[in-house]
Amino acid sequence: MNHPVSRLISNRAPGAAASAAALAAALALSGWVHAAAPDSPAAAPQAGVAGTPSTAILILDDDGRSISLPAPARRVITLTPHATELVYAAGGGDHLVATVASSDYPPDARALPRVGLGMTTNPESLAAHAPDLVIGWRTGRMDPAATALARLGTPLFVSAPGTLADIPDTLERFGGLLGTQAVAQPAADALRTRLAALAARYAHKPPVRVFVQIGEHPLYTLNGTHIVSDLLRTCGAVNVFADLALPAPQVSEESVLAARPDAVLLGAGPDSTRLIRAWQDRGLPAAMSGHAYALDPDTLWRPGPRMIDAAETLCPLLDAARKPQG
Numbered sequence: 001m002n003h004p005v006s007r008l009i010s011n012r013a014p015g016a017a018a019s020a021a022a023l024a025a026a027l028a029l030s031g032w033v034h035a036a037a038p039d040s041p042a043a044a045p046q047a048g049v050a051g052t053p054s055t056a057i058l059i060l061d062d063d064g065r066s067i068s069l070p071a072p073a074r075r076v077i078t079l080t081p082h083a084t085e086l087v088y089a090a091g092g093g094d095h096l097v098a099t100v101a102s103s104d105y106p107p108d109a110r111a112l113p114r115v116g117l118g119m120t121t122n123p124e125s126l127a128a129h130a131p132d133l134v135i136g137w138r139t140g141r142m143d144p145a146a147t148a149l150a151r152l153g154t155p156l157f158v159s160a161p162g163t164l165a166d167i168p169d170t171l172e173r174f175g176g177l178l179g180t181q182a183v184a185q186p187a188a189d190a191l192r193t194r195l196a197a198l199a200a201r202y203a204h205k206p207p208v209r210v211f212v213q214i215g216e217h218p219l220y221t222l223n224g225t226h227i228v229s230d231l232l233r234t235c236g237a238v239n240v241f242a243d244l245a246l247p248a249p250q251v252s253e254e255s256v257l258a259a260r261p262d263a264v265l266l267g268a269g270p271d272s273t274r275l276i277r278a279w280q281d282r283g284l285p286a287a288m289s290g291h292a293y294a295l296d297p298d299t300l301w302r303p304g305p306r307m308i309d310a311a312e313t314l315c316p317l318l319d320a321a322r323k324p325q326g
Contacts, residue, residue, distance in 0.1 A: 059173050062160040063138070069155060072179025073133035079121055079145065083135040083159045084109050085304035086167075090174035091183025098129045105298060105306070116145075123148030133177060135159050161303040163230040164311065168192050171305070187305075194308050195234065198315055202236040208318045210237045211261040211286070216275060218250050227303050228265075235315035236322070237263070253282065261286050263321040265314070267297030291321035 057069040077098045078084040084103040087096055093106075098113040100121065115125040123144050126134065134149055135157045149156050157177065161167050168188035175184025210232050214220040222228050224242030232239055240259040241251060256279075263286050264279060266272065272294035279287035286292060299310040 057176060059157075059176050061157045061173075062162075062166075062170075063158045065158070067133075067155045067157050067177070069133065069177065073177050075129065075131045075133070076178070077115060077126060077129060077131040077134045078103060079116070079134065079136035080159065081105070081298070082161070082302040082304040083137070085302065085306065086159070086170055086174055087135070087178070089184075089187050089305045090171050090178060091180035091187075092174060092178035095178055097131060098125070121145040127152055133157065135174075162225070162227055164195055164227065164234055164308065165192075166227075167303060167305065167307060168195075191305060191308055194312065198234050198311055202315045202319060203234055205236040205319070206322060208235070208237040208322050209240050209259070209262045210318065211240050211256055211259060211264050213264060213266040213275070214248065216271070216278075219253065219256075220248050221251050223247055223249060227307070228300065231307065231311050231314070232265075232318075234311055235318045237318050257282060257284060262291060262323060263318055264292035265300075266292070266294050267300055268294035269297065286321070289321075291317075293317050 055071075057067075057072065059067050061067050073092075074095050075097045076087060076092065076095045078087060078096065079100055081100070081103045084096070084099050085105055087093060088106050088109065093108060096109070096112055098115045099109060101114050101117045103109045103112065113129065115129065116122050121144070126145055126148055131154055133155055134145070136145065136159070138158060138160050146156055159170060161170055168191040171184050171188040171191065172181075175181040175188075178184075212222050212228055212232075214222065221241045221244075222239065223244045223246060224239055225247055229239045229242055240256075240261045241249065244251075261284075264276070264284070266275060276287055276292040276294070279292060293314065295310050295313060296306075299306040299313075
């Protein structure tokens, strides 16, 4: 007899397009559809010299490029939802003049004008808002926007956090770009404290093997380079498909069954219950034992402050799936 359907951490229903959106975000944030080769490794950039309103600001983005501003940015456009969340968390929400359709958090962001759908951006609309800073992500589809911004002389900051530790680091850099260090610094420190507490409690425990599911037909997962895999590591867990070459590879049901994960992780939505039951029907032990978990997809896939919320929710659940040693 199958175990009752595992707990759904969020009942927020992103609709049928959620899996495609999650996959697109996973590919872009993993750099699979990268617009240009970075000048230095993405993990290397640190905050540069952040100036006052009377001095220049020089900060490295996640492509290792130097972003130079004569003064803190006052007209900012974000081209990705995670950047929108980070700008608000850094105290710069009042300086946002536009964003993309998928930016829906915090609630104030829903009132901002839209310049595109995220993966596609309208260069003319960008120019009409006269930004002095645009924050985007790694995707070849941003090339028209990048070209338009280059013509305007508007700096483009590429934000692509690759680990949970990069999230507070990005908060600090945004504070430098926006002149809001008084808000950004304590917010970043608070996130680091929470991450340290999670790592101290879970990271050194016997590993829990996790299958991360995106979509169904076809079935995709994430490899070890994705930030979600770092989230798992923080919880003392490992991604069963970490060693696959592509950032978001397609896998078969048979390969998932053969991997015998201790837990399954997916984004919550209208199909979550059915997806978990399907794994139970296929005899996947993790699902049959109640260790299949669906989290709010916006907190799970977006590398912003709420991803630390997702980690705090997920770590105790995975701890329950941890096999006793000895």
